[in-house]
Amino acid sequence: MSAVMITRKVRKWEKLPGKNTFCCDGRVMMARQKGIFYLTLFLIIGTCSLFFAFECPYLAVHLSPAIPVFAVLLFLFVMAMLLRTSFSDPGVLPRALPEEANFIEMEIEAANGNVPSGQRAPPRIRNVQINNQIVKLKYCYTCKIFRPPRASHCSICDNCVDRFDHHCPWVGNCVGKRNYRYFYLFTLTLSLLTIYIFAFNIVHVVMRSVDQGFLNTLKETPGTVLEVLVCFFTLWSMVGLTGFHTYLISLNQTTNEDIKGSWSGKNRGQNPYSHKNIIKNCCEVLCGPTYPSVLDRRGLMQEDSPAAANSEGPCSFDNPVAQTTKTTAPLIPNEHTPDDIKPSIAAEKSSGPKDDQPPAAMQPPLASPETDAETSIAKNQ
Amino acid sequence: MATEFHNLQELRHSASLANKVFIQRDYSEGTTCKFQTKFPSELESRIELTLFEETVKTLNNFYAEAEKIGGQSYLEGCLACATAYLIFLCMETRYEKVLKKIAKYIQEQNEKIYAPRGLLITDPIERGMRVIEISIYEDRGSSGSSSGSSSVSGSTAR
Numbered sequence: 001m002s003a004v005m006i007t008r009k010v011r012k013w014e015k016l017p018g019k020n021t022f023c024c025d026g027r028v029m030m031a032r033q034k035g036i037f038y039l040t041l042f043l044i045i046g047t048c049s050l051f052f053a054f055e056c057p058y059l060a061v062h063l064s065p066a067i068p069v070f071a072v073l074l075f076l077f078v079m080a081m082l083l084r085t086s087f088s089d090p091g092v093l094p095r096a097l098p099e100e101a102n103f104i105e106m107e108i109e110a111a112n113g114n115v116p117s118g119q120r121a122p123p124r125i126r127n128v129q130i131n132n133q134i135v136k137l138k139y140c141y142t143c144k145i146f147r148p149p150r151a152s153h154c155s156i157c158d159n160c161v162d163r164f165d166h167h168c169p170w171v172g173n174c175v176g177k178r179n180y181r182y183f184y185l186f187t188l189t190l191s192l193l194t195i196y197i198f199a200f201n202i203v204h205v206v207m208r209s210v211d212q213g214f215l216n217t218l219k220e221t222p223g224t225v226l227e228v229l230v231c232f233f234t235l236w237s238m239v240g241l242t243g244f245h246t247y248l249i250s251l252n253q254t255t256n257e258d259i260k261g262s263w264s265g266k267n268r269g270q271n272p273y274s275h276k277n278i279i280k281n282c283c284e285v286l287c288g289p290t291y292p293s294v295l296d297r298r299g300l301m302q303e304d305s306p307a308a309a310n311s312e313g314p315c316s317f318d319n320p321v322a323q324t325t326k327t328t329a330p331l332i333p334n335e336h337t338p339d340d341i342k343p344s345i346a347a348e349k350s351s352g353p354k355d356d357q358p359p360a361a362m363q364p365p366l367a368s369p370e371t372d373a374e375t376s377i378a379k380n381q
Numbered sequence: 382m383a384t385e386f387h388n389l390q391e392l393r394h395s396a397s398l399a400n401k402v403f404i405q406r407d408y409s410e411g412t413t414c415k416f417q418t419k420f421p422s423e424l425e426s427r428i429e430l431t432l433f434e435e436t437v438k439t440l441n442n443f444y445a446e447a448e449k450i451g452g453q454s455y456l457e458g459c460l461a462c463a464t465a466y467l468i469f470l471c472m473e474t475r476y477e478k479v480l481k482k483i484a485k486y487i488q489e490q491n492e493k494i495y496a497p498r499g500l501l502i503t504d505p506i507e508r509g510m511r512v513i514e515i516s517i518y519e520d521r522g523s524s525g526s527s528s529g530s531s532s533v534s535g536s537t538a539r
Contacts, residue, residue, distance in 0.1 A: 080465040094509040099401045128408045135408070145511060149412055163412070182466070273411060287458035289448050290474045294509045 007304050013297035017095055018159040026297035028087040030172050031157050037086060037172030044082070044190070047230050048075045050223035051197050055204045058221075062207060067200060074193045081186035082171060089293040090176030091162035093143065093151060101144035108139075133272035150273065152256050166255040175255075178293065181286050184245050191238040198231040252281040396499065396518040404437065404513040414444040416505070416513055423517060428498050436490055436502070437513070440483065447479035480506060 013026035020029050030037070048071070056068040096104065108124055124139030126146050137146045140153050143160045147153070152164035154174050163177035175183045201224055208217040218225060248258060252274040257263055263271040275281050400423060407417040418437045420430050457475060461468050487504050495502055495515075503514040 077465050080467065084466055093511065096511075097508075100403055100508065100512060100514070103401065103403050130408050130411055137408075148406065148511070149408055185462070283455065284450055287455045288450050289454050289476050290457075290461070290469070292474070292476055292480060292506070294506055296507075 005304050005306055007302055009300045010303045011297065012295075012299045012301050015301070015303070016295065016297070018092070019157050020092075020159070022297065029089050029295075029297065030086055031167070031169075031174070033156070033169065034172045036169040040082070040170045043230060043234070044075075044078065044193075047197065047227055048193075050227050051201075054221040054223040055200060055227075058208065059200060059204055063203075071193075071196060071200075074189060074196060078186065078189045078193050081182050081189060084182040085168075085175070085179045085186055086171045086173050088173075088179045088182070089295055089297070090174040091164075091178040091291065092157075092174075092176075092293075092295055093145065093148070093160040093162055094295060095142070095160075096144040104139075104144065104146065131272040133270055135272065150254060150257070163254060164256050178291050181288075184242075184249065184286070187238055187242045187245060191235070191242045194231050194235045194238055197227060198235060201228050201231070249282055249285045250278040252285065396520060398516055399519040400517045402515045402517065404515065406511060413448050414505075414510055415441050421515075424500070424515065427500055427517065428495070432494055436494070439486065440505075440513070443479055443483045443486065447476045 011026050013022045013029075016022075019032050021032055021034070022029055051071065052068065056071065059067045112122055124146075126137040126139075127134050128137055128149070129135070130149060135149050137149065139146050140160050142153060142158065145160065147160055148162060150163045151160050153160045154164065154167050156167050157174055159174070161174050161176035163180065165175040165180055165183070167174045168183065171183065171186070173179070204221070205214070205217055205224060208220070212220070245255075248255065251263075251271065253263060253271060257271075263274075275284065402421045402423050404416050404419075404421070407415045409415075416437050418434050418441075420433055424433060453475065483506075484504055487502050491502055499518040499520065501516045501518070503516070505511070505513050508514055
């Protein structure tokens with residue numbers, strides 16, 4: 001007559017909803033489709049390798065050794081910005097827990113009053129006034145929250161993202177509040193790198209052709225043709241993209257708002273987020289504070305799962321560990337929970353995470369423990 | 382199952398979760414983090430208005446300090462950019478420092494003011510900086526009132 005529950009600690013990223021993929025035990029967060037990201041990496045690394053292999057030796061000797069050095073620095077900066085954009089949390093808003101979702105539902109029902117059956121309920125919209133401008137906050141049915149201003153739900157990643165700009169397949173991630181400046185610096189420095197490589201390719205070809213003739217030059221450095229081709233096409237798109245985002249930054253708008261025309265046309269000049277000053281807008285976006293991730297991907301949490309054979313019905317007897325599952329406990333114990341608080345009438349949940357072994361007899365785990373999970377078995381009698 | 386769960390809790394511990402209140406964000410000044418100081422009706426019988434307002438205002442001040450755009454944030458931004466943001470691997474950002482201060486402040490408030498009144502504040506960062514969640518606990522000894530595992534307890538008419 002015994003039921004056995006296995007409690008183990010897992011990292012929170014393993015239980016996050018949404019369609020992201022995580023690597024390095026939660027340190028890296030990307031979208032599911034990464035193919036185009038690999039293409040971006042291949043193009044950048046490939047083109048730069050060709051440049052360093054074919055052009056740089058000649059240019060270092062005949063012009064200046066500073067040329068390859070600067071190219072290396074630029075290349076490293078581009079890669080750092082790309083990886084930072086791709087791997088970081090764009091500003092995902094976590095979904096509402098059941099209590100919060102219920103609370104919001106109650107508020108909505110109270111606001112709507114009684115809707116006669118058969119009639120569609122009014123759309124869930126909340127109006128807020130921001131800097132004397134009325135902004136509508138929409139309700140997200142997936143995340144069960146009213147989206148903060150400028151947030152939007154990305155259908156590819158299935159997350160609400162704060163200050164959502166767009167989902168960029170080239171970096172394999174959404175671009176939002178937390179990684180917009182890295183994205184912008186990536187496009188800017190990649191444009192510069194492309195221009196740099198293109199320019200020095202031309203210089204190299206010209207210089208060598210003067211000595212050896214054009215066709216011989218191409219025969220000796222075949223990589224040049226490939227580089228010029230890639231750079232030519234990349235240049236136009238990257239310079240255009242950088243220019244577009246510079247325009248958006250100066251107006252403090254997101255791509256999403258621009259596409260939807262939120263602050264253009266008849267609404268022009270009414271952007272409540274803009275400081276009406278180009279320098280101030282640029283400073284806010286590029287030099288503003290670095291927002292922390294609210295996802296806590298690497299935090300630990302309890303996960304209870306019933307063990308294989310033995311359990312007889314729900315463990316409803318005096319076993320606090322088995323009962324304090326994530327789904328029923330309103331407070332999710334985690335690293336941030338101040339569990340050295342012992343309020344005089346605290347519920348047992350606040351002492352949950354640290355002491356998950358009841359004083360009763362312990363037995364060796366039924367399942368083999370995973371590398372960073374602790375298994376403990378609670379036994380009922 | 383909820384009632385059964387609750388009865389067992391009441392058997393063992395002196396308090397049970399009755400309700401939760403969520404203090405929403407105040408967007409009147411833009412997207413900076415700021416919470417409404419409107420006093421929720423559920424807390425009227427539990428805590429004084431001044432104490433509650435003091436807590437929320439102090440939190441708002443902390444967040445304003447973290448998100449302030451001025452000399453220090455520019456310096457941090459430019460320095461970080463110059464090092465290709467690698468400096469964040471070893472240095473803590475200003476926002477993170479303020480978040481630590483906030484966590485300490487909330488813990489202090491919980492210990493001194495809220496817990497003795499049967500309340501518990503959850504750090505907004507655990508709720509995505511969307512809400513300040515205040516959990517209301519009932520003394521088990523008093524009426525076996527609410528089955529509190531759902532917040533739709535109907536205890537207050539809205």
